[in-house]
Amino acid sequence: MDIIIQSLAAVYNPMTLLLVSIGVLFGMVCGALPGLSTSMAIILLLPFTYSMDPIMAIVLMVSCYVGGSSGGSISSILLKTPGTPEAVATTFDGYPMAQKGKAGEALGLAVTSSSFGTIFSAFVMLLASPMLAQAALSFQSAEYFGLGLIGLSCITSIGAKNQVKAVVSVMIGLMIGTIGIDSINGVERFAFEQPSLLNGINYISVMIGAFAVAEVYKNIEEYRHVDTSLRTEQKVKIKLLKFSEMAKMWSSFIRGSVIGTIIGIIPAAGGSIASLIAYGSEAQDENANPKFGEGNPRGIIAPECSHNAAVGGSMVPTLTLGIPGSPVAAVIMAAFLIIGITPGPMLLREQPIMLNAIFLALITAALLLFVGGRFVTSQFGHILKLPYPLLGSLIVTLGVVGAYSLKNSFYDVLIMFIFGLVGYFFDKFKYSNAAVILGLILGEIIENSLRKQIIIGDGSGMGFFTRPVSVLVLTVAALTFLWPMMSKKLKKGKA
Amino acid sequence: MAIEIAFNILIGLGVLFYLAQAIQLPATDNPADVLGAGGFPIVIGIIALIGLAMITIHTIKEKRKVDIPMLNLRSIDGRMVFINVLVLGAYVGLLDVIGFVLATFAYLVVAPLSMGYRKPVVLAVFSCVTTAVMTVVFGIVFYVPLPRGVEFFRDLSYLIY
Numbered sequence: 001m002d003i004i005i006q007s008l009a010a011v012y013n014p015m016t017l018l019l020v021s022i023g024v025l026f027g028m029v030c031g032a033l034p035g036l037s038t039s040m041a042i043i044l045l046l047p048f049t050y051s052m053d054p055i056m057a058i059v060l061m062v063s064c065y066v067g068g069s070s071g072g073s074i075s076s077i078l079l080k081t082p083g084t085p086e087a088v089a090t091t092f093d094g095y096p097m098a099q100k101g102k103a104g105e106a107l108g109l110a111v112t113s114s115s116f117g118t119i120f121s122a123f124v125m126l127l128a129s130p131m132l133a134q135a136a137l138s139f140q141s142a143e144y145f146g147l148g149l150i151g152l153s154c155i156t157s158i159g160a161k162n163q164v165k166a167v168v169s170v171m172i173g174l175m176i177g178t179i180g181i182d183s184i185n186g187v188e189r190f191a192f193e194q195p196s197l198l199n200g201i202n203y204i205s206v207m208i209g210a211f212a213v214a215e216v217y218k219n220i221e222e223y224r225h226v227d228t229s230l231r232t233e234q235k236v237k238i239k240l241l242k243f244s245e246m247a248k249m250w251s252s253f254i255r256g257s258v259i260g261t262i263i264g265i266i267p268a269a270g271g272s273i274a275s276l277i278a279y280g281s282e283a284q285d286e287n288a289n290p291k292f293g294e295g296n297p298r299g300i301i302a303p304e305c306s307h308n309a310a311v312g313g314s315m316v317p318t319l320t321l322g323i324p325g326s327p328v329a330a331v332i333m334a335a336f337l338i339i340g341i342t343p344g345p346m347l348l349r350e351q352p353i354m355l356n357a358i359f360l361a362l363i364t365a366a367l368l369l370f371v372g373g374r375f376v377t378s379q380f381g382h383i384l385k386l387p388y389p390l391l392g393s394l395i396v397t398l399g400v401v402g403a404y405s406l407k408n409s410f411y412d413v414l415i416m417f418i419f420g421l422v423g424y425f426f427d428k429f430k431y432s433n434a435a436v437i438l439g440l441i442l443g444e445i446i447e448n449s450l451r452k453q454i455i456i457g458d459g460s461g462m463g464f465f466t467r468p469v470s471v472l473v474l475t476v477a478a479l480t481f482l483w484p485m486m487s488k489k490l491k492k493g494k495a
Numbered sequence: 496m497a498i499e500i501a502f503n504i505l506i507g508l509g510v511l512f513y514l515a516q517a518i519q520l521p522a523t524d525n526p527a528d529v530l531g532a533g534g535f536p537i538v539i540g541i542i543a544l545i546g547l548a549m550i551t552i553h554t555i556k557e558k559r560k561v562d563i564p565m566l567n568l569r570s571i572d573g574r575m576v577f578i579n580v581l582v583l584g585a586y587v588g589l590l591d592v593i594g595f596v597l598a599t600f601a602y603l604v605v606a607p608l609s610m611g612y613r614k615p616v617v618l619a620v621f622s623c624v625t626t627a628v629m630t631v632v633f634g635i636v637f638y639v640p641l642p643r644g645v646e647f648f649r650d651l652s653y654l655i656y
Contacts, residue, residue: 036637044637164549171543172506175513178536185523187532190516213583220579220610221564221572389607390621396583396606397599397625400590401633401641408640410591417587421580428563429499447535455527 007356010055011364019056021372023063024365028372030064031071032083032380034208034402038068039331046335054339055354059361061332062315066365067372068328069271069308070114073300074373077106078380079395081212081402085204085441086271086307089279091211092434093292093299100295103384108239109297111373112246113253113304118366120257120305121264121312126359129320129348136265136317136325141456142464145449146473147266151273151442153280153480155435162430169432173439174446176201183444184451196411203440205403205412209419210426210433212399216392217424223388238377240370252282252298256305263306264313270326271307271314272441278306284483293434312362319343319355496558498566503551507544514540578609594644594652595634600626630656 010016023045030041042061049057072084077094090110097106124132139147155166179190180200191197246253256278263274282302283292292299314325315332322344324330336343341351348355383394403416423433457463464470517540520533564573565580586602593601603622612618633639634656643652 030637033632036633036639040637040639162550164546164553168506168543168546168550171539171546172510174539175510175536175543178539182532184528185525185532187521187523189520189532189536190513217565217576217579220576224572224611386621387612389610389612390618392610393603393606394625396586397603397629400586400599401629401639404590404642405633405639410587410642413587413590413642417583420583424565425502425563428561429502450535451528451530454529455525457527459527459529 003352003356007353007360010353010357011059011360016056016059017364019060020063020361020364021368023060024067024368024372025375027064027067027069028071028074028369028376031068031087032074032376034075034081034083034212034398036405037084038065038072038328041068042328042331042335046338049335049339054341055357057335057339058332058341058354059357061335062311062358062361063365063368065311065328065332066114066118066308066362066369069311070111070118070304070369070373071376073110073114073304074107074376074380077110077300078103078377078384079212079398080215081395081399082207085207086275086310087303088207088272088434088437088441089275089303090300092279093294093296096293096295097297097300102295104237104239105297106295106300107373107377108241109300110304111238111369112241113256113301114308115366115369116246116253117257117260117305117307117309118311118362118369120254121261121309122359122362122366124261125312125316125319125362126355129316129355132265132316136267137321138469139266140467140470141449141452142467142470143473144266144445145453145464146470146477147263147273147277148442148446148449149477150473150480151276151280152438152446153477155432155438165430166432166435169426169435170439173436173441174443175439176206176436177203177440177443178447183448184455196409199407201415201440202406202412203437204406205415206419206440207437208399208402209416209421210423210436212395213416213420214423214427214433216395217420218427219388219392223392237381238370238374249298249301252301253305255281256302257309259302260306260309261313264310264325265316267317267321267323267325270328271310273445274310274313275303275307276438276441278302280480284480308366315358315362319347319358320345496554496560498563499554499559499561500551503547503554507547507551510540510543510547514544575610579606582606582609590642590644592644592648594648595641596626596630596652596655597644597648598642599629 027038027041030036031038041064045060045064049060068084069086072082072087073090073094075081075083076087076090077098080091080095082088082091094106152170155170179197181198182189259278259281260274263277279299279302282298288296290296310326314329317323317325318329318333324333333343399416400413403412406412426433453463454461464474514537517533517536523531564570565576567573568577582605586598589598600622603625604618607618634641641656643649
């Protein structure tokens, strides 16, 4: 009881609450701006935390993590330019909704879902941290491979109009992902002795090109013939979901949050994979109206719940095992060490208030997302009122900053430019840009896990079928791939 | 239809080149690494080729006409988008020569003009304000690295960010 009271006192005091607000708002701004990321936001906050009380410092960073994870969806929905990698899947249905004049509704869905996912994972983190962390350790190469395949199953839904073109698109994404040094045996692949290609092609620059720049080209062709009054005259204001509306879509909230929490707990998987898998699982419903990819609200709920649930999930192995659950959690872990706290099994025993304080910070930050979301959205709303020639130029300039800042390299801007053209033609010929990104994101985890497991099995792939968790994950992967075909056959059978 | 087939052939040639490179990748010293560095690329390359063949056959059967304004320079829309691609290409090329501030300012003036925007005062204010805000927010407040250009432009950029 004493610990609970001390934890409440540590978080619910004016100073800490102010820090939570600053963290959420700062995270959201950084998340919403392409070129800044959640990790960068936390790194920028780090110097301010040196002289702080450790709990205050961690609370500030965790709040920033929650805000950043949610903020990426704002630019995804309004500009088709994901502010963070986690927000890629939100673009698939968020932007089409905004194009239909439902930007406020889409943003409301995103904020509500992010908040729900964060709170869900916070409870899981508090109640089952040590147990879940141990379970996550049983994930090895075979299971990671299955996880990658589940992520790829998204193509059955995001490329619904032409499945073969979606498959070819995903293969092209996988091919681009193989460029650079092979991480298993260090062989240089498809780099043609170009130093800039040795590190591979970053999917953020591809994403900015294929999504944002290609969309600008498309809009240049169309904007003179389209009535833009809906976009320019309406005030973009978040429309929050009513409880009854949430209740109608409860399964999407729960499914997204569960997927996000589980994937967040698995070391190094992270929110971007979580949101893609959650989107894929949601989009299996062929009878959805509107269809997925055309502005279905569930296409926003699932990925948003999922990547914010991954925030709490990624804190589980970070706190209990000292193994970061995501790249951002790795930055937070470094902050722990700077402050003088060593994350690991002893942390929960030695610093019981810390876990409760993080839990309370997550809950408070999740609730503050509504306030931060309103502020950041209203600022972005002003940008949307610009005439398209100005808005389009601004989007491209933001994209250039986003691409260049990845590695301080002109080469990433060039990649963005090239994929702007590729994305334009892919769109015209009904190939899937989203599937290319999917392949590019998941390629590394799929190839490396596949080869590592075969090496562990001394050249045999039997390890995939002898490990119970692997069999379970692979079965889920196979089902998610085959479900659209199976459901069609079942329906034909019934008819 | 012809454009789509040509596009598919272009991708196919790219995939074939990729496969040719993948086959030449050196074998691994580790006998347990059955796939090696080239195994996975070969598999995905072959799947892509089969898929492309299926798509091309379908395209020939379907005879669907695809409108690509960028390739039709007789239309105003086509010219606009084509010029914008060139403008963006020039912006990207100039970034590393004259630096972020000047290149961005120039782009923000030229790109809207090439899209048919004709309000010079608004355009001037927009270009100046946007360039200034982006430079301050990204370059000064958040320490995001921005291109500096070469020689004189590089020295100049250090005075700003």
